[in-house]
Amino acid sequence: MVNVGKRSGRPRAGEERLSREAILTAALRIVDDEGIDALTMRRLAATLQVNPMSLYHHLPNKAAVLAGLAELVFAGLELPDPGDAVPWDEQLKEAARAYRNGLRQHPNLALQVLSDTSAVSDVVVVTMEPFYLALDRAGLSPRQIFEAANTLIDFIHGFSLGEASVRAQTFELAPDLLTRVRALPADKAPTLTRIVDGLGVEGLAYDFDDGFESGLSTLTAGIAATARRR
Amino acid sequence: MVNVGKRSGRPRAGEERLSREAILTAALRIVDDEGIDALTMRRLAATLQVNPMSLYHHLPNKAAVLAGLAELVFAGLELPDPGDAVPWDEQLKEAARAYRNGLRQHPNLALQVLSDTSAVSDVVVVTMEPFYLALDRAGLSPRQIFEAANTLIDFIHGFSLGEASVRAQTFELAPDLLTRVRALPADKAPTLTRIVDGLGVEGLAYDFDDGFESGLSTLTAGIAATARRR
DNA sequence: TCCTAATCCATACGTTGTACGATTATGTAC
DNA sequence: GTACATAATCGTACAACGTATGGATTAGGA
Numbered sequence: 001m002v003n004v005g006k007r008s009g010r011p012r013a014g015e016e017r018l019s020r021e022a023i024l025t026a027a028l029r030i031v032d033d034e035g036i037d038a039l040t041m042r043r044l045a046a047t048l049q050v051n052p053m054s055l056y057h058h059l060p061n062k063a064a065v066l067a068g069l070a071e072l073v074f075a076g077l078e079l080p081d082p083g084d085a086v087p088w089d090e091q092l093k094e095a096a097r098a099y100r101n102g103l104r105q106h107p108n109l110a111l112q113v114l115s116d117t118s119a120v121s122d123v124v125v126v127t128m129e130p131f132y133l134a135l136d137r138a139g140l141s142p143r144q145i146f147e148a149a150n151t152l153i154d155f156i157h158g159f160s161l162g163e164a165s166v167r168a169q170t171f172e173l174a175p176d177l178l179t180r181v182r183a184l185p186a187d188k189a190p191t192l193t194r195i196v197d198g199l200g201v202e203g204l205a206y207d208f209d210d211g212f213e214s215g216l217s218t219l220t221a222g223i224a225a226t227a228r229r230r
Numbered sequence: 231m232v233n234v235g236k237r238s239g240r241p242r243a244g245e246e247r248l249s250r251e252a253i254l255t256a257a258l259r260i261v262d263d264e265g266i267d268a269l270t271m272r273r274l275a276a277t278l279q280v281n282p283m284s285l286y287h288h289l290p291n292k293a294a295v296l297a298g299l300a301e302l303v304f305a306g307l308e309l310p311d312p313g314d315a316v317p318w319d320e321q322l323k324e325a326a327r328a329y330r331n332g333l334r335q336h337p338n339l340a341l342q343v344l345s346d347t348s349a350v351s352d353v354v355v356v357t358m359e360p361f362y363l364a365l366d367r368a369g370l371s372p373r374q375i376f377e378a379a380n381t382l383i384d385f386i387h388g389f390s391l392g393e394a395s396v397r398a399q400t401f402e403l404a405p406d407l408l409t410r411v412r413a414l415p416a417d418k419a420p421t422l423t424r425i426v427d428g429l430g431v432e433g434l435a436y437d438f439d440d441g442f443e444s445g446l447s448t449l450t451a452g453i454a455a456t457a458r459r460r
Numbered sequence: 461t462c463c464t465a466a467t468c469c470a471t472a473c474g475t476t477g478t479a480c481g482a483t484t485a486t487g488t489a490c
Numbered sequence: 491g492t493a494c495a496t497a498a499t500c501g502t503a504c505a506a507c508g509t510a511t512g513g514a515t516t517a518g519g520a
Contacts, residue, residue: 018467041508051469053509058467062508111345114388115395125410129419136421142428151385151445158344158388165345180355189359191366198372215381222452240485240498247498271477281500283478288498292477 018050020058024068031069031108070116073109077102079130084137089220092134096156096216103160110164114157128153139227148223155215163208178206248280250288254298261299261338300346303339307332309360314367319450322364326386326446333390340394344387358383369457378453385445393438408436
């Protein structure tokens with residue numbers, strides 16, 4: 001087989017074609033556009049117009065690609081710090097909102113990002129600084145700050161996971177919790193049924209933004225109570 | 231090739247037969263013992279001493295197997311209700327502890343369980359009843375109960391995800407957050423570094439149980455504050 | 461000019477999920 | 491009993507996957 005239109009071997013000086021970054025960027029685009037299952041090494045190589053095996057020079061295997069994507073998403077997080085201009089709880093909420101928004105940018109990757117512990121690199125650790133900054137002003141002990149930050153982050157993770165799970169499936173959307181509860185036989189979960197019915201008409205559709213804000217308020221109130229008890 | 235020891239075609243009346251339940255049970259065992267990657271249709275069929283294609287008579291595809299496993303885990307949850315004998319917040323905490331413990335039984339499945347929205351079946355919805363029971367006693371509006379329950383569940387999910395991610399990898403355990411922060415250049419995240427250093431020696435290893443309890447206390451305190459403001 | 465390392469390509473192997481059709485038993489209608 | 495639809499299993503086969511191996515080509519330093 002003769003090489004037509006495509007040369008083998010190391011590319012000439014000016015024509016660098018592959019790099020870890022370029023690969024990850026292309027991979028991110030595929031995942032965002034077509035879902036995580038659409039990401040295969042062959043497909044990835046095709047969009048880069050390159051032989052599949054060329055990828056392995058820059059990344060050891062597919063798991064490394066996924067880990068790289070998780071890292072990329074985290075690195076893309078930008079948590080603006082309003083500083084001492086606002087009360088500590090509002091400062092904390094701002095950081096949380098930014099964190100959630102960052103994760104929302106790539107719903108198809110949420111699962112990968114949130115579960116890849118190897119992605120807990122320096123990048124991620126540094127991301128948490130704004131949370132500590134805000135909590136430090138609340139009058140907590142180091143241990144309390146540590147626990148509070150973890151709790152808040154766990155909440156954001158759980159929330160984002162649920163949000164992403166819903167947003168990720170473009171097809172076959174399952175009935176959400178509210179409609180499902182209404183379809184339930186009344187004696188299976190009486191209290192649940194009564195409460196959900198009591199929500200009224202405006203509560204028919206679940207609003208993720210409202211849910212997140214509500215969670216943030218509950219958490220900051222709980223943290224404030226902890227601070228007061230000290 | 232001659233059939234030795236195994237006949238083709240429909241089994242005779244008294245003969246051992248396949249069923250959705252038997253398949254899922256075997257699948258759960260494989261996942262628990264060897265991880266989610268060990269679960270292949272061929273491997274599953276082999277442990278059942280059956281042809282791989284036989285599985286497809288009871289389940290449409292592998293995704294259905296995984297969804298079935300998620301459902302199975304949820305169905306296995308048993309949230310004991312201490313009733314009115316204890317204060318509402320302790321009642322709520324008990325439900326939360328049981329929920330977390332249920333998810334812990336199958337760390338290799340946590341990812342699947344927590345992300346599979348199609349598993350949000352009646353089984354799962356009913357599981358939430360104890361949370362509503364407890365919250366109903368706290369003096370909240372229906373809307374507040376609804377939001378509080380979601381917040382608590384999101385926290386448990388996020389927490390369980392982190393816990394499972396750590397417990398699932400038997401190999402290549404990454405350094406945890408604490409040791410990683412200590413290895414950080416001091417100027418990258420000064421507050422974070424200072425707080426973690428202030429944790430003292432006893433805080434060297436992260437204790438999941440303590441972390442969970444701390445989160446529960448923060449959340450119940452926050453919910454109590456919401457109730458008071460009503 | 462030669463050497464080494466970088467970069468990419470071609471081929472190939474084992475494994476995966478599962479489509480398709482054949483095979484054998486069961487349950488029902490006559 | 492006989493005929494027939496249906497249920498349950500199996501055998502074969504295929505396309506797609508991740509990637510091991512080894513070879514080709516070139517850049518850049520000695």
